[in-house]
Amino acid sequence: xxxxxxxxxxxxxxxxxxxxxxxxxxxxxxxxxxxxxxxxxxxxxxxxxxxxxxxxxxxxxxxxxxxxxxxxxxxxxxxxxxxxxxxxxxxxxxxxxxxxxxxxxxxxxxxxxxxxxxxxxxxxxxxxxxxxxxxxxxxxxxxxxxxxxxxxxxxxxxxxxxxxxxxxxxxxxxxxxxxxxxxxxxxxxxxxxxxxxxxxxxxxxxxxxxxxxxxxxxxxxxxxxxxxxxxxxxxxxxxxxxxxxxxxxxxxxxxxxxxxxxxxxxxxxxxxxxxxxxxxxxxxxxxxxxxxxxxxxxxxxxxxxxxxxxxxxxxxxxxxxxxxxxxxxxxxxxxxxxxxxxxxxxxxxxxxxxxxxxxxxxxxxxxxxxxxxxxxxxxxxxxxxxxxxxxxxxxxxxxxxxxxxxxxxxxxxxxxxxxxxxxxxxxxxxxxxxxxxxxxxxxxxxxxxxxxxxxxxxxxxxxxxxxxxxxxxxxxxxxxxxxxxxxxxxxxxxxxxxxxxxxxxxxxxxxxxxxxxxxxxxxxxxxxxxxxxxxxxxxxxxxxxxxxxxxxxxxxxxxxxxxxxxxxxxxxxx
Numbered sequence: 001x002x003x004x005x006x007x008x009x010x011x012x013x014x015x016x017x018x019x020x021x022x023x024x025x026x027x028x029x030x031x032x033x034x035x036x037x038x039x040x041x042x043x044x045x046x047x048x049x050x051x052x053x054x055x056x057x058x059x060x061x062x063x064x065x066x067x068x069x070x071x072x073x074x075x076x077x078x079x080x081x082x083x084x085x086x087x088x089x090x091x092x093x094x095x096x097x098x099x100x101x102x103x104x105x106x107x108x109x110x111x112x113x114x115x116x117x118x119x120x121x122x123x124x125x126x127x128x129x130x131x132x133x134x135x136x137x138x139x140x141x142x143x144x145x146x147x148x149x150x151x152x153x154x155x156x157x158x159x160x161x162x163x164x165x166x167x168x169x170x171x172x173x174x175x176x177x178x179x180x181x182x183x184x185x186x187x188x189x190x191x192x193x194x195x196x197x198x199x200x201x202x203x204x205x206x207x208x209x210x211x212x213x214x215x216x217x218x219x220x221x222x223x224x225x226x227x228x229x230x231x232x233x234x235x236x237x238x239x240x241x242x243x244x245x246x247x248x249x250x251x252x253x254x255x256x257x258x259x260x261x262x263x264x265x266x267x268x269x270x271x272x273x274x275x276x277x278x279x280x281x282x283x284x285x286x287x288x289x290x291x292x293x294x295x296x297x298x299x300x301x302x303x304x305x306x307x308x309x310x311x312x313x314x315x316x317x318x319x320x321x322x323x324x325x326x327x328x329x330x331x332x333x334x335x336x337x338x339x340x341x342x343x344x345x346x347x348x349x350x351x352x353x354x355x356x357x358x359x360x361x362x363x364x365x366x367x368x369x370x371x372x373x374x375x376x377x378x379x380x381x382x383x384x385x386x387x388x389x390x391x392x393x394x395x396x397x398x399x400x401x402x403x404x405x406x407x408x409x410x411x412x413x414x415x416x417x418x419x420x421x422x423x424x425x426x427x428x429x430x431x432x433x434x435x436x437x438x439x440x441x442x443x444x445x446x447x448x449x450x451x452x453x454x455x456x457x458x459x460x461x462x463x464x465x466x467x468x469x470x471x472x473x474x475x476x477x478x479x480x481x482x483x484x485x486x487x488x489x490x491x492x493x494x495x496x497x498x499x500x501x502x503x504x505x506x507x508x509x510x511x512x513x514x515x516x517x518x519x520x521x522x523x524x525x526x527x528x529x530x531x532x533x534x535x536x537x538x539x540x541x542x543x544x545x546x547x548x549x550x551x552x553x554x555x556x557x558x559x560x561x562x563x564x565x566x567x568x569x570x571x572x573x574x
Contacts, residue, residue, distance in 0.1 A: 026083025208246035346565035493527020
């Protein structure tokens with residue numbers, strides 16, 4: 001099974017380094033993949049394997065036969081086996097990383113990083129050549145013809161006319177034209193008439209452009225027209241308008257004595273406006289191609305200029321959709337844990353499970369939710385959050401990294417509910433941990449009360465609890481508070497920030513503390529970043545504390561520093 005879009009053969013060829021691990025040379029394998037994927041952790045792994053090999057082999061060679069030499073042999077053999085196993089375990093991640101590097105050109109911090117996948121692979125090119133009225137199409141270069149600067153816009157910059165004469169370009173524009181209605185003509189009048197349509201278009205392009213113009217037919221109905229060597233953009237714009245006018249007047253006769261007008265949609269990319277690096281010529285092809293398809297989807301028969309902001313947005317969206325699919329299908333996210341501690345003595349009461357993504361584009365959880373909403377996949381993210389959070393929580397419990405009595409706060413997506421199938425799966429796999437769950441509900445503009453009620457009933461069934469997150473961040477806080485009657489209220493970090501110097505914020509917290517404590521609800525102050533904020537929320541009798549001052553989210557649940565615990569205890573003595 002493949003893990004990238006490059007195919008099985010590519011993945012096999014890029015997995016040759018595993019052979020080294022079979023030969024007991026795992027340290028070379030990890031040096032190699034660390035270098036190719038620019039991943040420090042694998043380089044470090046290679047160093048560690050190398051040190052183990054050297055130390056173990058040195059002990060075997062120098063120590064007399066006995067217990068110590070036997071141990072060295074065991075360590076050496078174990079390192080070989082572990083190195084081999086680890087090579088297979090990291091292969092998938094390496095291939096994905098390598099694919100991203102090759103696809104997205106991460107060396108370039110600007111456009112290469114967000115480059116859109118090329119929608120077409122140009123397999124063949126026809127060259128338009130002309131001298132006087134002798135204009136025609138041909139699939140091969142005819143060296144005997146007068147050059148007249150008609151050439152191909154090559155994907156390879158080394159093949160360019162300007163390889164050694166970059167100064168000839170000055171200001172330039174690459175126009176990509178796509179003939180409209182060619183399929184209609186082929187289907188209704190035959191391919192011969194379709195060929196006539198293409199030839200007429202080519203004739204029009206040649207006759208309506210100056211001598212210093214490169215024209216190339218790159219596919220059945222697609223052409224490049226490259227204007228170059230000008231000192232002023234406006235001159236090129238006039239030439240493009242002249243070409244556009246000529247296209248609008250061009251036509252071919254049909255058998256029924258009617259005329260069929262040539263129509264084309266086009267996109268324009270400018271040099272050096274859109275990119276100053278002409279060596280990356282394919283960029284201009286991509287940019288013009290993007291602009292052409294943009295106008296073709298909205299207003300056929302027109303020309304439009306490349307827009308970088310639109311390109312970046314669409315490229316981000318395209319990449320993000322692919323990354324979202326990777327996240328969901330491969331569970332390519334982790335959940336970090338941040339402690340929630342008692343305001344009385346600093347002991348850890350619970351951990352909040354926080355999503356972390358390592359995708360190039362979808363790093364922020366909010367971006368993940370935004371794209372998932374646009375793609376109608378929020379329900380899948382909700383289920384993934386539950387599964388991964390509980391799996392991580394259970395692993396930490398089994399490895400005694402957290403106390404068995406600790407609770408886990410899981411963020412629920414508003415207006416999403418688990419399917420019955422997923423509920424059954426969670427109950428089967430994590431039944432002993434469900435009572436530790438605190439489900440966080442966040443206010444939104446539109447509230448589906450039915451969903452909130454279902455969540456409340458599910459938590460009651462599991463003997464779990466509800467928390468209202470980000471209280472005070474919007475207009476629906478009080479409504480949701482009354483609707484779900486949560487056990488915990490998390491005060492929004494915008495209220496906690498600088499609370500020590502803002503009497504109004506203190507009053508808000510004081511009021512909600514009084515309200516909550518009268519109803520046996522607990523208050524959590526989140527986003528604590530300074531000692532003064534900590535002092536103030538303790539003074540206001542908030543029950544639990546959370547924030548970077550206390551501990552940052554980590555994959556391995558962090559401990560609370562002794563000096564922090566002592567400070568909290570000291571503040572409670574005052």
